[in-house]
Amino acid sequence: MENEGFYNKFESLPIEAQKQVLTFIDFLQKRYESKSKKLREWKPIKDKKFVGIWENREDVNDSSLWIRNLRKKEWREIGE
Secondary structure, eight states, X not given: OOHHXXXXXXXXXXXXXXXXXXXXXXXXXXXXXXXXXXHHTOOOGGGSTTTTTTTXXXXXXXXXXXXXXXXXXXXXXXXX
């Protein structure tokens, strides 16, 4: 939509409707500003605090085995 066409439509609205349009525009600007702000603050996953928290765990050398044993234990307790 061309700016002039939009402006003409906007001007043809009653004052109260113009205020509503401006309020809606403000809402949209804040909404999309916060999304773009989040994208600007994005960091690679390797820079997140949780990366490496399991690094020195001796009991989780084989994660598949660890999960399998944990499930067996939990499922056994549920069945009792």
